Amino acid sequence: MIIADERLNVLRRQFQEWGHDFREHALEIDADAEAIRRHLDLPAVRYLATMGIPAEYGNKPEPIGGHRFYGELALERAVIMEELACADAGMLVASPGPLLAGVLVDVLADRTQKEWFYGRMTAEPLWTCFALTEPDRGSDAAGLTTRLTPAPDGGFVLDGAKRYVGNAARAQLSVVFARTGRGPLGVTAVLADTADPGFRAEALPMIGLRGAMISSIELDSVRIPEENVLGRHLSPSRRGTWAFVQTFNRLRPGVAAIALGIARAAHTYVLANRRAPSRAERDRLDELGRRITGTRKLVHRAAAAVDQHSVNGHLASAAKVRAAQLAEDATLQACAFFGPGARLDHPLLDKLARDARAMEFLEGTGHMQRLNLFQGYQSGRFDRDAPFPAAVGTALSSAAGRPA
DSSP states (O other), rough: OOOOHHHHHHHHHHHHHHHHHHTTTHHHHOOOOOGGGGGSSHHHHHTTTTTOGGGGGGGOOOOTTTTTOSSSOOOOOOHHHHHOOOHHHHHHHHHHHHHHHHHHHHHOOOOOHHHHHHHHHHHHHOOOOEOOOOTTHHHHOGOOOEEEEEOOOEEEEEEEEEEEEEEGOOOOOOOOOOOOESSSGGEEEEEEESSSTEEEEEEEEOSGGGGOEEEEEEEEEEOGGGGBBTTSSOOOGTTHHHHHHHHHHHHHHHHHHHHHHHHHHHHHHHHHHHSSOHHHHHHHHHHHHHHHHHHHHHHHHHHHHHOOOOOOOOHHHHHHHHHHHHHHHHHHHHHHOOOHHHHHOOHHHHHHHHHHHHHTTTTTTTTHHHHHOOOOOOOTTTTSOOOOOHHHHHHHHHHSSOOO
């Protein structure tokens, strides 16, 4: 059980306060994701623009309660993302910053590459994207077909297509995964400047989480300098597949925290707007509140495990499954409190319901998370004799095809 210390409580209170600005602009961002450019001076947006950049590369976040939070720890990110998602997940995912791409750079880049990437991020607010998923490939990351081939005059050429990539249509910097050979050792990541010829990204029409500007990418002979190939100083076994697995492990508790924040926002909305609830309705709200509290404990426990060792991503898969389901359940229940016309009469509630559906697919579907969790169990990463959290048992039962 993870009990937040005073340091994390200070962090939570600050982001609760900063979240008020996010809530004010929720419907604005839902209507136009590019409206985020009008709010780059908000304190939370400024923080997100450099979150995760180490101090040694020029990151100097403003002190919060006498502490500096760099956002390098999964537990810190889980606290931040829950609070900002509770305010508005759309504003959170629309904000500039290194996030997923930045975590991969931390895992895979050499010092010169980090100085180049982080230096650009600290100089001005920039958007980044993490291009892994391809059309018709779904969650089969190992089946990617984008190619990185040597160029006759030096360097490399990048060709292929990516799909469902957050913020790609407005990103200035991108991490792109491509294939240099067969099998998992034939996967490589590169840094790409989206302004280079041949790099084209277009936003896809979305129902929920519109702030993320989910996009498709076409890569037509994009030139990649040799120095932009990530992991050249590492062994082949640690360059491609291993690297994105480590990245997802570190970020997964944060994704679960976003879903948790959406669920909490729906619960809070009902408490604030449902007049004179019946006894049965109060009982339902209390039960939902207990689920939120329990899921938060699981998310924090998963984040602490990842911070201890980045290979410990299996418990985070349980947190992601549980939180994504909770977000959907909470938003549907919240709509039911206001009758058949709830989503027409309560635009913010409608937005929460739409955003919640995206959480099933963000960072990997529930089926992929259950497989990851079950593989961790089979490989002995859990103590089989120790009692599991209820969410872990449920996910394992589902993965094995048994009733929970």
